[in-house]
Amino acid sequence: LRILIVGFGNVGQSLAKLLIRKRGEMKKGKIPEIKVVGILDSKTQVIESEGVNIASALKRKEINGQVGIERRSDFNEILDSSDPDVVVELTRTNPVDGEPGFTHIKEALIARKDVVTANKGPIALGFHALRELASRNSVQLRFSGTVGAGTPILEFGKICATGDEILSLRAILNSTSNYILTMMERNNLNLEEALALSKERGYAEADSRMDISGKDTALKLVIVVNYLLGKRITLDEIYVKGIENIDNSSIRNAIGKKKRIRLVASSGKRYEVKPTELDVSDPLCVYGPMSAIHLRCRFSGDKYLVGPGAGGTETAIAVLRDILYLKGR
């Protein structure tokens, strides 16, 4: 299986390291052989049809800040010359127009390459267009890593929907804000202090406004609703309120009622993202940098999935899983 990695930030580098650790399993035939035929970052490229030396690429990125020594050429030319089976799109989420990920994915699908991505922008903004493009070109588009990092929220939901029907859902989709709220509770911090702590720990995005404002959660809710509930909603149909105005007195007030404030995304009368008081006995009430989803199913009742919601390695696992599932088809 030949893969082209597009975008070499935290998740891309984590995937590269993971592939090195998986060599033993590949050699033993436990998982299919995955060969990296190219890696691109924003300015440079390294293309090697016989397989890029991953360790050297990681080293170059670490030392020079760039993965290649060649400047990037035209994306279609790269697709042509590297001839991958799968394009793995891991550039940074752009919530405005999804670029450059959207164009990468679109051109890869048109060139009849399977695509795996962890990039929320293009999937949230162009969900149906990209899925239809994949279908028309008889290739697959997988995006497990866009929601829940390594916690398989989308696959889990799809299983629950099979033969049954998801009536409604509630979810915690931004683990950074969940960590911030937890720290405010536990250590009596204000929002700024908890945010600083989350940056120190590496949880917050470079631009933490995406986390705090609820925008990151809303992007993920669009993906979840379109994929699991079979709807066609867009970002502007979601009512979004972030955690900017949560102060420690509202946190204390909730605790006094055996509740916790969490940034909850939900489907119901309307699609919304907003700070919500959850009972401590509610399985959705999770602590620290976690994601969680609650699905209410017509026939099989209420189900909950909880797991880590962030992290380069965790997201890389979702990407690897998607690549392996492609192979299974």
Next chain:
Amino acid sequence: LRILIVGFGNVGQSLAKLLIRKRGEMKKGKIPEIKVVGILDSKTQVIESEGVNIASALKRKEINGQVGIERRSDFNEILDSSDPDVVVELTRTNPVDGEPGFTHIKEALIARKDVVTANKGPIALGFHALRELASRNSVQLRFSGTVGAGTPILEFGKICATGDEILSLRAILNSTSNYILTMMERNNLNLEEALALSKERGYAEADSRMDISGKDTALKLVIVVNYLLGKRITLDEIYVKGIENIDNSSIRNAIGKKKRIRLVASSGKRYEVKPTELDVSDPLCVYGPMSAIHLRCRFSGDKYLVGPGAGGTETAIAVLRDILYLKGR
């Protein structure tokens, strides 16, 4: 898709009712057409190659206690004459030798029929033998409903294991004992009173010793460990202690420490099922008739799935899902 239903107790009848409710979706092509070509109970049969009248079969079972008016003929003859694509084995779990389910499944696989079952006995006792038999005959054996009723514990675990590795697991696999322990906590009942209540609610098995003794949990742990951890363990390798000796003072004692006693199945130094004090903040600490599993994964961390762990309709959903997944291959 032609299915033969073998065993027409709670789950079999729930599946029949579910298929009636799904007719609209089948007609609209949302799910594949599923035609029941035969139903067997322990003494009688109804075989109809053009499709059994499900409503009449349910009615007969309700009125006569038997699904058919014909006495059951030889199982191989039935396979031959009804010519199903899928044999759905739903006879009652026999923890001693897995019969009659084991023979039904074995003969169906030899006759090159796909098999879907919710019967724990044959899968716990003959896991590898039956899987190998299916593989040799190029047919599929699916058994989602054996663990967690409609909560997809096995599928979820398989997803988490893909590309990653499950290092260890803990689980609550018998929702009846979880209900009993919850009632003892909440209503200050002793074991006998809580058991009586669980029978009243229809949660306990006809032979509730399976629930109380931990035997039912152990059967499920064998399935989980063999399927998700790729081991080859048998029932006698599991240390099993039930909840027979839990009294209300130990329940109160745990509550005083902000803990709850739960019947936990786990893999670790050894495979075991035993009453365990869980911290109330542990996501595995669930209340009422629920199942839950905690998977610790090498790369992607700790994940938890929680959902209803019993019920005819819930289990029928797992069976239907398995049937639909067969079709997908």
